[in-house]
Amino acid sequence: MTAAPAGWVDPQLARPVRVIGGREVDFRREVAVMAVVNRTPDSFYDRGATFGLDAAVEAGRRAIEAGAAWIDIGGAKFGPGPAIPIAEEIDRVVPVVAALADAGAALSVDTFHAEVAAAALAAGADVINDTTGVHDPALAEVVADSEATLVITHSRAEPRQWFPKPQYDDVVGDISAFLEQRVALAVSRGVPEERIVLDPGHDLNKNTLQTLELTRRFGEFTRLGFPLVAAVSNKDFIGESLDRPRGERLAGSIAAAVFCTMQGARILRMHNIAESVDAARMVEAIMGWREPAYLKHNVVDGPNEEP
Numbered sequence: 280m281t282a283a284p285a286g287w288v289d290p291q292l293a294r295p296v297r298v299i300g301g302r303e304v305d306f307r308r309e310v311a312v313m314a315v316v317n318r319t320p321d322s323f324y325d326r327g328a329t330f331g332l333d334a335a336v337e338a339g340r341r342a343i344e345a346g347a348a349w350i351d352i353g354g355a356k357f358g359p360g361p362a363i364p365i366a367e368e369i370d371r372v373v374p375v376v377a378a379l380a381d382a383g384a385a386l387s388v389d390t391f392h393a394e395v396a397a398a399a400l401a402a403g404a405d406v407i408n409d410t411t412g413v414h415d416p417a418l419a420e421v422v423a424d425s426e427a428t429l430v431i432t433h434s435r436a437e438p439r440q441w442f443p444k445p446q447y448d449d450v451v452g453d454i455s456a457f458l459e460q461r462v463a464l465a466v467s468r469g470v471p472e473e474r475i476v477l478d479p480g481h482d483l484n485k486n487t488l489q490t491l492e493l494t495r496r497f498g499e500f501t502r503l504g505f506p507l508v509a510a511v512s513n514k515d516f517i518g519e520s521l522d523r524p525r526g527e528r529l530a531g532s533i534a535a536a537v538f539c540t541m542q543g544a545r546i547l548r549m550h551n552i553a554e555s556v557d558a559a560r561m562v563e564a565i566m567g568w569r570e571p572a573y574l575k576h577n578v579v580d581g582p583n584e585e586p
Contacts, residue, residue: 281551283566286375287539287541288374288497288501288541288542288543289307289501289543290306290307290501290507290545291501291502291503291504292307292475292501292504292506293419293472293504293505294472294511294543295307295506297428297473297474297506299385299388299405299406299428300349300384300385301347301405302348302385302404302523304348304508308563308568309545309563309568310540310544310546310547310559310560310562310563311348311349311546311547311559312322312346312348312349312474312528312546312547312549312552312555312556312559313345313347313348313349313350313351313508313546313547313549314337314338314339314342314345314347314349314350314351314384314535314547314550314552315351315353315478315512315548315549315550316329316339316342316351316352316353316375316428316540317329317330317335317352317353317354317355317356318330318332318335318352318371318372318375319353319354319355319356319371322323325479325535327513327580328414329409332374332375332378335352335375336374336375336378336379337358339352339375339379339382339384340379340384341552342384342552343379343382343383343384344503345552345553345556346471346552346560346569347384347552347556348384348385349384349385349386349387349406349546350379350382350385350386350387351387351388351406351408351548352372352375352376352379352387352388352389352399352404353372353384353388353389353390354368354369354371354372354388354389354390354395355368355371355390357410357434357483359436359441360398362573363459365392365394365395367400368390368392368395369394369395369398371389372388372395372398372399372557373398373399373402374463374493376388376402376403376404376496377402377403380403380563385406386403386404386405386406387404387405387407387408388404388405388406388407388408389408389410389429390407390409391409391410391411391415391418391419391438392410392415392418393415393417393418393420393421393508396404396418396421396422397421397549400421400422400425400427400569403493404427405427405428406427406428406429406430406476407421407422407428407429407430408430408478409429409430409433410434410478410480410483411432411434411463412431412432412433412434412457412458413429413431413461413465414437414438416468418440418463419464419465419468419469419470420468420469422465422470422474423465423468423469423470423471424469426438427474428474428475428476428478429465429470429475429476429515429583430473430476430478430508431458431461431465431475431476431477431478431507432461432478432479432480432483433458433478433479433480433483434480434483434484435484435486436484440497442484444478444486445454445484445489446484447484447485447489449498450485450489450492450493450496451492451493451496451500454479454480454493454500454559455499455502455503456499458477458500458503459503462475462477462503462505469539472504472505475505476506476507476508476546477500477503477505477506477508478507478508478509478510478548479493479497479500479507479509480510481493481509481510481514481516481535482495482515482516485516487515487516487519487520490514490516491516491520494516494535494539495536496523496550497509497538497539497542497543497544498542498543500543501542501543505564506545506546507539507542507543507544507545507546508544508546508548509535509536509539509540509546509547509548510546510548511530511532511533511535511536511539511547511548511549512528512549512550512551512555513528513529513537513546513550513551517535518531529551529554532549532551532552532555533554533555533558534551536549536558536559537558537562540559540562542563547559547569
């Protein structure tokens with residue numbers, strides 16, 4: 280077993296081996312990249328580039344070809360704005376799920392509506408990603424009646440509502456307490472702990488200083504005992520830290536993702552998939568969890584020999 284480097288945090292997982300999307304995953308030794316595919320005209324990063332059905336399905340297929348293990352499909356952005364009718368949200372996400380059902384990745388649907396979750400699961404979704412932290416307990420009941428995984432994310436606002444100037448007594452302690460309470464709620468509604476994943480919610484109802492602190496202290500969330508998502512990709516805390524617009528945050532996103540992986544994250548929710556997968560695979564290679572793709576450098580006797 281390769282010794283962990285200084286600064287490395289091993290996740291304290293009560294149930295490290297999971298079956299998600301029909302595939303066994305060992306979160307002690309694997310880092311999964313979750314690709315973002317938004318069927319929304321107003322998503323913060325792509326500004327509607329995958330709003331069309333064909334564009335969304337093609338984006339999902341490209342992400343899988345680039346190595347994404349999960350595809351996270353959203354029909355309504357997190358930020359404030361008019362409510363999306365439930366029927367419309369279903370019409371946005373379910374066709375994408377159906378089209379990618381046999382494409383080779385776990386399919387996640389980003390929703391806080393129980394009705395949308397039920398429709399998505401019926402179409403073949405494997406994960407429900409609730410960025411409101413199970414705001415509606417009925418959603419947990421829907422997941423409980425399936426074999427799906429539930430991602431519980433920390434946020435504070437009512438769905439699609441503005442939350443001005445969030446304050447925390449202790450950002451990590453407050454987030455942890457929230458997540459523990461919402462896990463207890465989900466379990467009380469029938470979701471087994473082995474099908475729960477947690478996300479501290481980078482930037483969700485948090486300012487940049489708060490998000491930087493939760494990132495710096497990400498390892499403290501491992502004590503909760505669940506696999507952790509780091510949804511850091513192209514977010515405003517990166518833009519504000521580096522003075523970079525949305526299209527120039529890739530390097531900062533990769534740095535944040537790798538840092539969170541070193542602190543125990545095992546699922547990286549990202550936009551730039553090829554680069555993110557390379558970063559995750561490199562961490563796995565450094566840790567001795569996977570073999571290099573090939574060996575050639577300094578393993579031959581002469582400059583013209585092939586290994």
